Amino acid sequence: MPAIATTSSLNDYPRLSISSYLEQLRITQPDSLPVSYKHKGKHHSYNIELAKTSCNYGNYRYWFLCPSCSKRTGVLYCAGSYVCRHCIGASYHSQLxxxxxxxxxxxxxxxxxxxxxxxxxxxxxxxxxxxxxxxxxxxxxxxxxxxxxxxxxxx
Ligand SMILES: [Zn+2]
Structure with a gap:
């Protein structure tokens, strides 16, 4: 069952969720979010582009722009660098x-x-x-x- 394998494997990747940055985003209203982390002993530091769409009461909803395919997403997964679930799914399947x-x-x-x-x-x-x-x-x-x-x- 490839669908099940993909879902459980996604949980194995470190993830970055836009919802954990809401406070920070609301206050600073940035265009991008700096990330800094270590993956397999290598240090990574770069900015992830953000997009915002307006929702009720003049508020904004924030999204990550996937660094690989530029699609809007609420969660990014890391297998070296952060990408959306579609991009990590593609690389997961070729690894598989x-x-x-x-x-x-x-x-x-x-x-x-x-x-x-x-x-x-x-x-x-x-x-x-x-x-x-x-x-x-x-x-x-x-x-x-x-x-x-x-x-x-x-x-
Ligand atoms: Zn992507």
Whole structure:
């Protein structure tokens, strides 16, 4: 369940919530918020741009502007530098794509092309109707190589 994995993993990141700065923002009305922290022994210090939108009674609602995608967000997450949940989600998923996952992805793509059942790794299927013998042979070789790669990652 990728959705659940993403949610629980977000809790593992240090977060910065705009709500914890409301008092300070109301008084100083800054355009950006300086952050200073240590990540893996390296010191980081920079400003995060802010945006404000007006709400009732002439008040403002403050937002962070994600340093990566510039979208408005109330919470930033840190995996080296602070970004919004979409940006950290994207990097989390690419980190998650381990070599084994990439092999599975390729295997499934190949099985789909061959018209074989996707999601299982065993069993070599028939040559699809209309596919050239040479293409089929080539794809079989490719398939064998991926299976061997997969086996090597396990042993
Ligand atoms: Zn972002």
């Amino acid at each position: 794509q381990q070599p084994v996952d990439r092999i599975y992805t390729k295997l499934n793509a190949l099985r789909e092309r061959l018209g074989w059942q996707v999601g299982v790794i065993h069993g070599i299927g028939e040559r699809p109707k209309g596919m050239h013998h040479s293409t089929y042979e080539r794809l079989l070789v490719e398939y064998e190589q991926l299976i061997n790669k997969l086996i090597r990652t396990f042993y």
